[in-house]
Amino acid sequence: MQVNALQQYIDLYRDNKALIEDNSASLLNSFREDAFSRLSATHLPAKGSEDYELSDLDGMLAPDYGLNLSRLPLGFDPALSFRCDVPNLSTSLFMLLNDSWAETEISRRALPDGVIVCPLRKAAEEYPDLVAKYYGRAADGDNPLVALNTMLVQDGFFMYVPKGMKLEKPVQLVNIFAGGIPMMAVRRMLIVIDDDAEARLLVCDHTQNEEQDFLSLQTIEIFAGERASFDIYDLEESTRRTSRLSTLYLRQAERSNVLVDGITLFNGTTRNEYHCTFDGRHCELRLLGMAIEDEQRHIDNYTMIRHNTPDCHSNELFKYVVDDEAKGAFAGRIYVADGAVKTEAYQSNRNLVGSDKARMMSKPQLEIYNDDVKCSHGSATGQLDPMQLFYMRTRGLSEETARLLLKQAFMADVIEGVRMPMVRDRLRLLVERRLSGEKKLCQDCNEECPAHDTITL
Amino acid sequence: MLKVKDLHAEINGKEILKGINLEVKPGEVHAIMGPNGSGKSTLSMVLAGNPAYTVTGGSAEFNGKDLLEMLPETRSHEGLFLGFQYPVEIPGVSMVNFMRAAINAKRKYMDQPPMSATEFLKLMREKRAIVELDNKLASRSVNEGFSGGEKKRNEIFQMAMLEPKLSILDETDSGLDIDALRIVAEGVNKLKTANNATIVITHYQRLLDYIKPDVIHILYKGRIVRTAGPELALELEERGYDWIKEEVDKQDA
Numbered sequence: 094m095q096v097n098a099l100q101q102y103i104d105l106y107r108d109n110k111a112l113i114e115d116n117s118a119s120l121l122n123s124f125r126e127d128a129f130s131r132l133s134a135t136h137l138p139a140k141g142s143e144d145y146e147l148s149d150l151d152g153m154l155a156p157d158y159g160l161n162l163s164r165l166p167l168g169f170d171p172a173l174s175f176r177c178d179v180p181n182l183s184t185s186l187f188m189l190l191n192d193s194w195a196e197t198e199i200s201r202r203a204l205p206d207g208v209i210v211c212p213l214r215k216a217a218e219e220y221p222d223l224v225a226k227y228y229g230r231a232a233d234g235d236n237p238l239v240a241l242n243t244m245l246v247q248d249g250f251f252m253y254v255p256k257g258m259k260l261e262k263p264v265q266l267v268n269i270f271a272g273g274i275p276m277m278a279v280r281r282m283l284i285v286i287d288d289d290a291e292a293r294l295l296v297c298d299h300t301q302n303e304e305q306d307f308l309s310l311q312t313i314e315i316f317a318g319e320r321a322s323f324d325i326y327d328l329e330e331s332t333r334r335t336s337r338l339s340t341l342y343l344r345q346a347e348r349s350n351v352l353v354d355g356i357t358l359f360n361g362t363t364r365n366e367y368h369c370t371f372d373g374r375h376c377e378l379r380l381l382g383m384a385i386e387d388e389q390r391h392i393d394n395y396t397m398i399r400h401n402t403p404d405c406h407s408n409e410l411f412k413y414v415v416d417d418e419a420k421g422a423f424a425g426r427i428y429v430a431d432g433a434v435k436t437e438a439y440q441s442n443r444n445l446v447g448s449d450k451a452r453m454m455s456k457p458q459l460e461i462y463n464d465d466v467k468c469s470h471g472s473a474t475g476q477l478d479p480m481q482l483f484y485m486r487t488r489g490l491s492e493e494t495a496r497l498l499l500k501q502a503f504m505a506d507v508i509e510g511v512r513m514p515m516v517r518d519r520l521r522l523l524v525e526r527r528l529s530g531e532k533k534l535c536q537d538c539n540e541e542c543p544a545h546d547t548i549t550l
Numbered sequence: 551m552l553k554v555k556d557l558h559a560e561i562n563g564k565e566i567l568k569g570i571n572l573e574v575k576p577g578e579v580h581a582i583m584g585p586n587g588s589g590k591s592t593l594s595m596v597l598a599g600n601p602a603y604t605v606t607g608g609s610a611e612f613n614g615k616d617l618l619e620m621l622p623e624t625r626s627h628e629g630l631f632l633g634f635q636y637p638v639e640i641p642g643v644s645m646v647n648f649m650r651a652a653i654n655a656k657r658k659y660m661d662q663p664p665m666s667a668t669e670f671l672k673l674m675r676e677k678r679a680i681v682e683l684d685n686k687l688a689s690r691s692v693n694e695g696f697s698g699g700e701k702k703r704n705e706i707f708q709m710a711m712l713e714p715k716l717s718i719l720d721e722t723d724s725g726l727d728i729d730a731l732r733i734v735a736e737g738v739n740k741l742k743t744a745n746n747a748t749i750v751i752t753h754y755q756r757l758l759d760y761i762k763p764d765v766i767h768i769l770y771k772g773r774i775v776r777t778a779g780p781e782l783a784l785e786l787e788e789r790g791y792d793w794i795k796e797e798v799d800k801q802d803a
């Protein structure tokens with residue numbers, strides 16, 4: 094067993110500093126030393142410690158993953174074998190292959206005036222002032238996962254929507270894991286939706302190779318300007334052998350309206366963190382999460398919503414279906430600052446546990462430092478109702494079908510929370526397929542799928 | 551059609567049915583009456599295959615097949631229908647999807663192709679008319695937020711959709727207003743043929759004014775203690791159960 098999984102990355106950085114920096118941008122490089130010294134002075138939180146109920150960070154980081162530090166292009170075309178699960182969406186599609194930008198037809202096409210969607214490295218070189226204003230400003234450098242990402246990251250995804258721009262077409266980012274050796278992808282996303290702008294982003298994680306180990310270490314920073322409106326749907330469809338460590342940081346300015354939706358359909362071991370902070374008054378946040386876990390999959394979702402300013406509303410709903418020997422954890426914190434009057438914060442976590450060996454841990458936590466608030470939280474973990482099952486069976490539905498319909502019904506309200514109709518319809522179908530035990534979700538992949546014909550590596 | 555012999559069943563280790571004998575032939579209507587807690591719903595649950603109950607003895611044959619061997623869904627496919635005393639609410643599952651899944655499950659069992667959407671909607675419309683079920687209810691989640699009477703109407707609607715050979719209607723009349731009672735009873739009569747049969751569980755003569763039973767059984771303490779013609783219901787209406795209870799309890803003592 095590895096004594097300190099973190100150390101191997103610290104060593105890797107020290108030994109390859111020049112290589113890492115030569116293949117990245119100077120702005121990104123300027124954050125590394127600070128991250129390095131923070132990491133050197135800390136250790137990873139232990140599994141089971143507060144807010145890390147299921148996350149064995151040491152274990153997840155222990156394997157000897159390869160990193161593509163010299164940014165070698167991968168020697169194959171992911172479009173050949175990629176099967177998109179959210180096809181027929183009329184989106185502007187971009188792709189990251191492991192953590193490298195994959196040039197696509199669309200990515201060369203012009204976006205509306207002033208809108209930037211490009212590799213983070215390129216953005217840092219071409220728009221240094223813009224990127225410097227935001228990079229590393231939302232993420233907490235003391236979070237070891239953020240520090241690790243910052244120390245190693247070389248590239249990623251940058252999206253900027255300028256003031257007043259209403260981006261009609263949703264942007265879709267497909268992250269593909271592929272390769273013949275265990276790989277670690279260090280991915281950074283920086284998203285800036287400026288004042289009065291509007292945009293939607295759909296992120297899909299796919300692992301192509303079922304038989305290979307992968308680790309994704311991702312940090313997402315999102316800035317929503319005043320009166321901005323933004324949706325992000327982050328869909329994981331990886332494999333048993335994929336680990337995912339994701340830290341999302343959101344800052345919301347006055348009267349912004351944001352929806353964050355984390356959807357886990359297939360995974361191996363996942364930890365998702367959602368850190369959301371209101372910096373202005375009258376912000377709205379809808380935070381949604383859904384996880385379907387079976388076999389021996391693990392998921393640990395941590396959410397933190399900081400009501401620092403008055404008059405903000407947050408509404409959080411996380412739902413899990415946990416079967417077989419799978420494990421799920423939910424830790425949801427809401428912090429309401431002194432002075433954040435007229436806060437409304439609602440949190441709900443509902444879980445269905447389908448077997449004796451499946452486990453679900455749920456921990457809601459409210460910290461409220463003023464009286465003028467409306468807050469509620471609820472957590473319930475239960476099983477399918479035997480009377481409902483029996484009723485359905487007396488009408489001729491097989492037990493399997495009855496279970497499927499009940500599980501789908503259970504997930505209905507999180508699906509309804511999706512604000513993009515085509516994503517909602519597609520998700521309903523994907524959830525149905527997932528719950529009915531299908532191993533691969535996409536079956537009707539065809540030429541209309543935007544993932545086709547678009548990639549020219 | 552249905553032959554029940556010396557049926558014993560328990561729930562949570564408590565014996566509720568203590569030797570039920572019952573025979574129902576095609577075209578017949580049977581009424582089962584009896585004091586509260588005597589085991590009427592238990593009998594219906596056991597016949598429909600509720601896994602919460604354990605059969606500890608006896609047999610039940612349905613059209614020559616061993617009923618007790620079958621899964622609840624197979625019993626349904628074979629033509630058994632249970633109208634629940636307390637219909638179950640299923641939030642998030644629409645009546646339309648539920649019924650379509652039910653119809654197609656049966657068709658699959660019968661080696662028939664699934665029903666087309668147009669055919670299915672036409673069938674829904676037709677059957678809804680029989681019990682005058684509001685279209686709004688048919689488009690909502692199963693029984694969710696339905697009033698007591700609407701739930702009962704919905705049971706008969708489902709019965710009409712599934713065209714069972716034997717329907718067991720457990721207190722379908724309770725909770726219905728006078729008009730609804732007539733509509734539901736007329737619905738049951740419309741669905742009646744020479745080849746199917748009905749068991750109505752009820753406390754009241756007024757249902758039997760509409761649905762004329764051929765035979766009346768009285769269930770008491772887990773046994774059928776009396777079987778007679780329709781006149782028995784009238785006698786009960788007048789005299790209550792005490793005289794029967796007394797006779798039975800005397801024999802037991």
Ligand SMILES: Nc1ncnc2c1ncn2[C@@H]1O[C@H](COP(=O)(O)OP(=O)(O)OP(=O)(O)O)[C@@H](O)[C@H]1O
Nearest residue numbers: 561562564566585586587588589590591592593635
């Ligand atoms: N889960 C259970 N555990 C123990 N006893 C039960 C359980 N369910 C039902 N019983 C008992 O079984 C007996 C028969 O109940 P059942 O519901 O069959 O009566 P019923 O004849 O339908 O009454 P009613 O006319 O009130 O509907 C009652 O004494 C009831 O308390």
Ligand SMILES: [Mg+2]
Nearest residue numbers: 590591592635
């Ligand atoms: Mg009863």
